Amino acid sequence: MIASARTIMLVDDHAVVREGYRSMLQKQPGLCVVAEASDGAEAYRLYKETGPDLVIMDLSMPGIGGIEAIRRIRQWDKRAKVLVFTMHQNAAFAVQAIRAGASGYVTKTSPPEALVHAVMDALSGKIAISPDIDHELALSHLAGETAAADLLTAREFEVLRMLLAERTTDEIASALHISPKTVANLHSLIKDKLGVGSDIELVRLALRQGILTQIDLSEP
Amino acid sequence: MIASARTIMLVDDHAVVREGYRSMLQKQPGLCVVAEASDGAEAYRLYKETGPDLVIMDLSMPGIGGIEAIRRIRQWDKRAKVLVFTMHQNAAFAVQAIRAGASGYVTKTSPPEALVHAVMDALSGKIAISPDIDHELALSHLAGETAAADLLTAREFEVLRMLLAERTTDEIASALHISPKTVANLHSLIKDKLGVGSDIELVRLALRQGILTQIDLSEP
DNA sequence: TCAGCGCCGGGAAAATTTCACGAGCGTGGC
DNA sequence: GCCACGCTCGTGAAATTTTCCCGGCGCTGA
Missing domain, CATH: 1.10.10.10 (Winged helix-like DNA-binding domain superfamily/Winged helix DNA-binding domain)
Known part of the structure; x- marks a missing residue:
């Protein structure tokens, strides 16, 4: 019952981190990493070239940031799915990323399963948000703080x-x-x-x- | 063999902290707190009024900072002794304080005896520096970093x-x-x-x- | 005494910030 | 469709700030 494999592009400026993604994802059947980029501009170029089903994107990168990269990719392909995976445990970034068109936002402190889970959610069209970010969002909403x-x-x-x-x-x-x-x-x-x-x-x-x-x- | 009591002025914007100083110092025979100030300007004014043997000074205060206060006091009385007691575990502040004329620099994380010890050192003309600041200074010196x-x-x-x-x-x-x-x-x-x-x-x-x-x- | 350095500020040129304004452009409602 | 609205981007000119260069003053050490 394995459908054709879903293709994935990894974007992160640290090669070792991409290696980590890869090792985690290849344990999942039906997933295939087809491209890797180390900055936003390269990500945009490679997306147009390879058109993966999902992009896993870090935010803090040299050159244009991840959010700008998401905007460009989504501008080129409105149906593009981008899952943000970042160290920033901050609601402000999550709001901006989702607004730019991200399909999900997972922090790097999340347990490994969370990324895999979020990948599946994103691929099936759902929006996945880390629990800690959910909490942040709720807090700042309750506090009435204008972020x-x-x-x-x-x-x-x-x-x-x-x-x-x-x-x-x-x-x-x-x-x-x-x-x-x-x-x-x-x-x-x-x-x-x-x-x-x-x-x-x-x-x-x-x-x-x-x-x-x-x-x-x-x-x- | 008790000489005439040495007079001390306390400068800190938190009353509770001054209370702490006082309780520690009054256990020492021969010391007497004769004035308290809650900011740099008041410290300067009270120094001119009471002329204590030693000033114990915090750095972060409203209005003019502690370092500026030291400069003013030392300008008015070149022989003034000022001991800095602060939360800033930072060599940059120590360098500036000493340069402004401080007789010592002790951080608030130091053990209680350290303050008393530094007070005695300062009163006898020695310059007392916290071990942690010594370490910071040594480190930055070794690193050749231009602070x-x-x-x-x-x-x-x-x-x-x-x-x-x-x-x-x-x-x-x-x-x-x-x-x-x-x-x-x-x-x-x-x-x-x-x-x-x-x-x-x-x-x-x-x-x-x-x-x-x-x-x-x-x-x- | 004198040179050197830190401190203080004026004046004028240079750069920046701010404001007002308008043209595209995509989105959402009617 | 079509309109209104908000975001984006840009221009130009005025207002403000930053920067540079200058001189005076006071202290300090040779």
Whole structure:
């Protein structure tokens, strides 16, 4: 009763992590890893080439982030399924990822079965969210806290992420293929929406909300 | 053989902490707490009024910070002895405090006897440094890492601290009694010295070096 | 005494931030 | 269909900030 194998693409900038995915997934019958990418741009290119049934995507990667990659892939193929698998135990990222078109969001701290389970859910059209993220979402909802992710549009959040990653206005502009002037406008708009007056407050807000974590500081 | 009692002033913005100091110190014969202040400005004022033999000073306080307070006190009385007692287990702060004229630097995680011991050392003219800070200093020295504290002058470091505390240029200017223009000049100079191009990089550098900690984010 | 350095700030050029405005474009309701 | 709405992107000009260069002042060590 094995149908034709489902194809999967892995996207993560650490080869060892991709190896981990692979070893976990190949224990499942009916799954086949057909492509691997180490950054968002490569993921987009390889998706167009191989058209897998499912993409498993990390978020923090060099160049364009995972969320932007999801948006591009979904723009090219509206039926694309992308499952986010990331270290970020943060509701803000989950909201943005789902909004960008992700089919699920699983944190790397989840038990191994959770990924496999989420893969199956995603393949069958369901949306899978990690319990810890569910909890975060519920909490922030109950607290009535207006998270950055709720105030910002997808584009704005993307720019915020790149700003926090110490990228210059021009770098962001060329990465997103828009004018530096637009990035400056978004930068200003973001600060306005979040109610902060300076970049310093912006970083601190991002830290409080977990958009930027202490760990990110040592990464590129 | 008890000489005349040595007078001490306590400076900490939390009353309960001052109470702790007091209870520890009064077990020592020959010591007498003659004044208490809850911020840097009050400390300066009370020092001029009471002229204690030793000041025990916290660093993170509202208004002007502890380091600025040390500078002012030492400017008024070159022979003033100030012992820093703080939560900051960070070499950068120790370097700056000593540079500002502190007679010692003890962290709040140190065992109770350490404070008493440091008080005695300070009173007898010795400079007392916590073992953990000694270790930090040794480490960063061995690593050859150029810490922010080594590159910046006392004034620059002070301004950096206040910038990171989300204070505006004008607020800093009036707190330090200098022109906003000078603050802007210092801000620019700091970024230049630390080799960062934006405020965002500045905050991230400060976080990496422990000048700003995650904990500070929720405090005023 | 004098050179060096930190500190303070003015002035002007350069860069950035902000604001106002408008054109596409996709989405959802009628 | 068709309209209204919000998001995106961009321009241009004004307002503000950042940066650079300058000189004066006070302290310190040779």
